Amino acid sequence: MVRVLLLLIAAGAHLPTMAAGGDISGEVVRQPVNPMAIGMFLVFVALTLAITWRASKSTKTSASFYNAGGEITGLQNGAAIAGDFMSAASFLGITGLIFLGGFDGVILSIGAFAAWPFMLFLFAKRVRNLGSYTFVDVVSERLDRDRIRIVAVFGTITVVVMYLIAQMVGAGKLIQLLFGLPYELAVVIVSALVLAYVAFGGMLATTWVQIIKAILLLTGVTLMAILILVQSDFSFDTLLRMAGDSHPRGEAILAPGVLFDDPVQIVTIQVSMLFGILGLPHILMRLFTVPDMHQAKLSAFYASLLIGYFYILLLVIGFGAAALLYNNPEFFGIGGEIIGGSNMASIHLATALGGDILTGFMSAVTFATILAVVAGLTVSGAAAISHDLYAEVLKQGKPDPVTELRITRITVFVIGIVAVLLGIAFEDENVAFVATMPMVVAASVNFPILFLSLFWRGLTTQGAIAGALVGLVSSIVLIVLGPQVWVSVLDHEAALFPYNYPALFTLPLALLVTWVVSKADNSERGVIDKQNYDDLLIRSELGET
Amino acid sequence: MIEDPRLVQVQRKTRLRLLFSGVTLLFYFSFSLNWMNLGSFLREPIGDSVINGSIVMFVLLILGFIAAEMIFMLISRREKY
Incomplete structure (x- = not known):
C-alpha cells in the first residue's frame, strides 16, 4: 500500500522511506505517452550532453574526475548540492504526503533541511581542509589508514549500492508514471545517460547537471507556488482554508496527527535523516570540488538557502x-x-495550474532529478573503489595516474551495468527496506567515524572499527526485525522491532561501543591515534600541512 | 609546558562549533513537540486565522537555522584563524 510512496521517496536518495499510517495508496499505473514531457526532457539531455562533451576535455586526470579540479565556486557548488538534494522524493513525495495528510508531511522537509546548518558548523571547513576526494581521506588522517579505509569504504559501498537499487527501481516506476515509457527502457535510459555524464565528464559534468536541474526545479516550483497563490489572492491563510474545505479530513490536516501519532516515530525519522545526511558519501564528496575552505563553507550556506x-x-x-x-x-x-497514486498529486497540480506545458516541464525536471542523483552516486562509488581502495590501500597512495583514471572509468561502467541489472532484478520486489538502509547505515557507520575523528581526541582505530561494525550490524538486524522487512517482506503478523528507522538506537550504540573500545585500547597504535589529534585539529581549522 | 597558541585558538573555535550545533540540535528536536501533549499549544490557530503554531514553527525553524548559519559565518570571518 505504501509501496509507491516508498519507491518515490527512494528515488530521491536523500529522504528516508516511511511507513506512513493512514490511507496512502496507489499502484504504479503506466500513463499515456507524454510527448511534451519527452520533448522537454530531450532538450535537457541535449544541453547536459553538450556540457559533458566540453567537460570531457578538462577531465584528463583522476583529480579532475573526482573533484572537478577543485575549481567550482561556493555558489555553484551550493547550487549543485541543492540540485543533488532537492529530489523527486521532495517534490513528488512530500507534496503527495501533504496532499494526503497535511502538516505531517513536513517532518521530511525539516529533517532534510536541518542537516545543512550542521554541515556548516561541524564539517564543511574541516572536511575540506583534511581530505582530497572522499570523506574516507579525512578519517584516515589520524587513524591506521589501511584498516580504517577498508571499513569506511565498506560503509560507502553499502550506502551507494543500496541507494542505486532504490534509485533505479524508483526511476523505472516514476518514468512509467510520468512519461508512459516501459520500466526496463526507463532503467536503461537512466543508466546510459549517467554513464555518459560520469565516464566522460566526471565530477565537472555531474556538477553542471545538478546545477541546471536545480535551476529548472526551483523555477518550476516558484511558478507553481505563484499560480497557487493567485488562486487565494496571495493569502496563505485563505489557501489553508481552501485546503481544509476541500480535504476529506477537513481542517484537521492543518495540524499534526493525521499520518503520525507516535512521537518516538517522529524522533526516529528525525535522527535518521539528520545524521544520515551528514554521513552520505556523495554529499560529503561535494565539499572537495571547491578551491578552499572558505568556498566550502559558502557551499553549505548557499545550499541551505536554496533548499x-x-x-x-x-x-x-x-x-x-x-x-x-x-x-x-x-x-x-x-x-x-x-489517478496514478498520491505521488502524482504535484504533477496533477501542474496540469490544473498550467496545462500540458507545465505538466511536461515538471515531468521533465523530475526525470532530470533522478539523473542528477544517480550521477552523484556513481561518482562517489567509483571514487571509493578507484581512489580509496586501489590508489590509497593497494598502491599505498602512489598509483600510476593513467592506470587510476582507467580504473575509475571502468568502475563507472561496471556500476552502470550493475545498476541496470539490480534495477530490473528488484522491479517486483518490495524495496522499502533498501531505501531505508542507506540513511540508517550512513547515520550509524559513517557519521560516528567522521564526527569522532574530528572532535574527539580519545578515538582510536580499534574503537572506530568496533563502533562502525556494531553500527552496521545493528542497523541491518533492526531493519530486518522492523515492519518493512519482518512484516512487509517476510509476511509475519507483527514486527519484532516497532520502528522503520533504528538510527535512534543504532547511532548511540555505535557511539557507545566506539567510546568503550577506544577507552580500553592501550595498544601502541591507540597511543599514536590520540597523539595525532592536536596536529589534525590545527590542520583542520587552518588548512596547514 | 607552553601550549601552541594556534591550538588554543582552534580549541576555542571547536567549542563555538559545538555550541552552535548543540543549540541547533535542541531546536531541531523541539519540532517533535508538535506530536506530543506537551506541545498541544502549537496546534492552536493563531488569532482569527487557521494558521497554527505548528506551521509557524516550521517556517521559523527554517529561517532561524539560516540566520544561525549567517551569524556563525560572520563570527568566523572576524576570527584570526
Missing part, C-alpha cells in the same frame, strides 16, 4: 494540491482514488 526556499515553497504546493485537486474529478479514477 530552505524550496521546502517553504513545498508547503504552499502541498496545501495547494489539497485545495485545488480534491474538488476536481478530472484527477480521480472511478473508485475515487487519485
Whole structure:
C-alpha cells in the first residue's frame, strides 16, 4: 500500500522511506505517452550532453574526475548540492504526503533541511581542509589508514549500492508514471545517460547537471507556488482554508496527527535523516570540488538557502494540491482514488495550474532529478573503489595516474551495468527496506567515524572499527526485525522491532561501543591515534600541512 | 609546558562549533513537540486565522537555522584563524 510512496521517496536518495499510517495508496499505473514531457526532457539531455562533451576535455586526470579540479565556486557548488538534494522524493513525495495528510508531511522537509546548518558548523571547513576526494581521506588522517579505509569504504559501498537499487527501481516506476515509457527502457535510459555524464565528464559534468536541474526545479516550483497563490489572492491563510474545505479530513490536516501519532516515530525519522545526511558519501564528496575552505563553507550556506526556499515553497504546493485537486474529478479514477497514486498529486497540480506545458516541464525536471542523483552516486562509488581502495590501500597512495583514471572509468561502467541489472532484478520486489538502509547505515557507520575523528581526541582505530561494525550490524538486524522487512517482506503478523528507522538506537550504540573500545585500547597504535589529534585539529581549522 | 597558541585558538573555535550545533540540535528536536501533549499549544490557530503554531514553527525553524548559519559565518570571518 505504501509501496509507491516508498519507491518515490527512494528515488530521491536523500529522504528516508516511511511507513506512513493512514490511507496512502496507489499502484504504479503506466500513463499515456507524454510527448511534451519527452520533448522537454530531450532538450535537457541535449544541453547536459553538450556540457559533458566540453567537460570531457578538462577531465584528463583522476583529480579532475573526482573533484572537478577543485575549481567550482561556493555558489555553484551550493547550487549543485541543492540540485543533488532537492529530489523527486521532495517534490513528488512530500507534496503527495501533504496532499494526503497535511502538516505531517513536513517532518521530511525539516529533517532534510536541518542537516545543512550542521554541515556548516561541524564539517564543511574541516572536511575540506583534511581530505582530497572522499570523506574516507579525512578519517584516515589520524587513524591506521589501511584498516580504517577498508571499513569506511565498506560503509560507502553499502550506502551507494543500496541507494542505486532504490534509485533505479524508483526511476523505472516514476518514468512509467510520468512519461508512459516501459520500466526496463526507463532503467536503461537512466543508466546510459549517467554513464555518459560520469565516464566522460566526471565530477565537472555531474556538477553542471545538478546545477541546471536545480535551476529548472526551483523555477518550476516558484511558478507553481505563484499560480497557487493567485488562486487565494496571495493569502496563505485563505489557501489553508481552501485546503481544509476541500480535504476529506477537513481542517484537521492543518495540524499534526493525521499520518503520525507516535512521537518516538517522529524522533526516529528525525535522527535518521539528520545524521544520515551528514554521513552520505556523495554529499560529503561535494565539499572537495571547491578551491578552499572558505568556498566550502559558502557551499553549505548557499545550499541551505536554496533548499530552505524550496521546502517553504513545498508547503504552499502541498496545501495547494489539497485545495485545488480534491474538488476536481478530472484527477480521480472511478473508485475515487487519485489517478496514478498520491505521488502524482504535484504533477496533477501542474496540469490544473498550467496545462500540458507545465505538466511536461515538471515531468521533465523530475526525470532530470533522478539523473542528477544517480550521477552523484556513481561518482562517489567509483571514487571509493578507484581512489580509496586501489590508489590509497593497494598502491599505498602512489598509483600510476593513467592506470587510476582507467580504473575509475571502468568502475563507472561496471556500476552502470550493475545498476541496470539490480534495477530490473528488484522491479517486483518490495524495496522499502533498501531505501531505508542507506540513511540508517550512513547515520550509524559513517557519521560516528567522521564526527569522532574530528572532535574527539580519545578515538582510536580499534574503537572506530568496533563502533562502525556494531553500527552496521545493528542497523541491518533492526531493519530486518522492523515492519518493512519482518512484516512487509517476510509476511509475519507483527514486527519484532516497532520502528522503520533504528538510527535512534543504532547511532548511540555505535557511539557507545566506539567510546568503550577506544577507552580500553592501550595498544601502541591507540597511543599514536590520540597523539595525532592536536596536529589534525590545527590542520583542520587552518588548512596547514 | 607552553601550549601552541594556534591550538588554543582552534580549541576555542571547536567549542563555538559545538555550541552552535548543540543549540541547533535542541531546536531541531523541539519540532517533535508538535506530536506530543506537551506541545498541544502549537496546534492552536493563531488569532482569527487557521494558521497554527505548528506551521509557524516550521517556517521559523527554517529561517532561524539560516540566520544561525549567517551569524556563525560572520563570527568566523572576524576570527584570526
